[in-house]
Amino acid sequence: MEIRNIHQPFELDILEVSSYTAKSHKNTFFEMIFVLEGEGIQIVNEHKLPYSADKLFLVFPEDKHSFEVKTLTKFLFIRFNHSYLKNQSKEWIQKIEYIFHNHNHLPGCMLKTVTDKPLIRALALGLICENENRNPNHHEVITQLINTIITIAARNITLLNASGLISTPSKDSVSLLNYIHENIYSPECLRAETIADQFNISATYISEYFKKHTGESLQQYITLYKVKLLETRLLYTQMRLSEICDEFGFTDLSHMNKTFKKYKGVSPTEYRKANGIE
Template sequence: MVKKNLYKPIEVEYKLVEECPLTKSNYTFFQILYVISGEGFAIINDHKTTYRPGNLLLFVPNDHHTLDVPKPSEFLLIKFNRNYLNTTKTPENINSLIHYAPDLQGCILQNEDDKLMVKNICSLIVSELKNGTYNHNEPIVMHFLNALIFITTRSIITNQHVLLTQNSEVRIQKIISYVQEHIHFPQKIKAEIISEKFGLSKNYLSHYFKNQTGETISRFIMQHRLKLIEHRLIFSDIRVNEIVDEFGFADESHLNKFFKKHKGVSLTEFRKKQNKLA
């Protein structure tokens, strides 16, 4: 399997694909695929789903994916990496993208207004690429790309909130967003701080959170931190002491103990194993 990297923070590409299938590769970056024309199948981690015009698909780093293209299809492909995400102003959206995206299958867009907006944005981008005016109007195109990625992350968050439970409250959505936004600040996501902020007793908070999501808030926080740390280890060259500072651990020993408790290996062993797999 070929490993592919992205050396710019973000790239955009128009593709007319006539061959079947596209080669399976291991990508180290995010990709948004918008289907302009054609029908076929996307295989993501051995899960097969159909694609058709107007669909927006998201591929995350370390996904194994390919396209089965039975007839010519047109795609707009937006590729972006961690460097791009680091420049955004909405960390809770970034964390949601990393946390929830691997569980998604098929078209992300559920809202009709979003579908129309994405179609118009993609048409403008394709027009710039086909007319050869992309380089001349790159700042304008970048605004389109930023909007497209924002709509994607917003759709992921909205879809996840809908899936929590049919009777989920606005408050649980706000608690989850608060935790994601402050995941790098352990003092701000302690049970007593969250319960006070959202008008719940400390004892009731865990019961309320589990009733709404199916898991305790302490486990949600642990899993979310762990997933983000794994992402840093796999898809960046960030040093362990930088991860310590980013997530508010006391020192490298504290971080290593936390990671080994839940993953069974040290951070160094985990990174070496992932590099061998790549």
């Protein structure tokens, strides 16, 4: 299987084809694909779903991906790698965590809100214009446009979760999971008593209720989600370990190191080194 790389933080590409079956491939980068026009089939990890104009797709590194084009189709590919993400702010990284950790890696448009489709189209056309004209500060403008598209995609992932359109263990668990995701940086909001009060459930029953609807204990889910986000910080930012520790409300560095090593088998420092990050 073909493996594709990019050698710069981000890359834009336009492909216009009338009859084409893309070879199945995997990327070493993230890829957002906007359909400017045309119809066909999108295939992700052997799952198939029709596509048409104004659809926005997200393909993760290592996803097996291809298209079957039925009518004249014009794609805009927005590709960005780990180094691109590392240069973004901590606040922006938090916004896109819904994409990294809640997207289901299946084919289909990410846009739930109908009014976001013309907005994404306008942003896509702006990207094409800036990329072609190369006006002063075009690099900065392109970066802002890409970040806006990613932020809108993250918002739609949130809305899909809230509506129950993304498959979860139970519809009853959706609001609970969203609450945890939204308050993961506020330890005081994640106490069992606080969550129980938020959802009008007995404090003595909240843990049993959560496990019944998700299959995991409340504290285990919170801890595993934090570990996933820690991986994001270690891979995609240059934050110091002390900054990450403070952000997630760990007691101290020893507590964070112990938690991470318990689930990943190595310390945060060792994890960065193993991934070529010094």
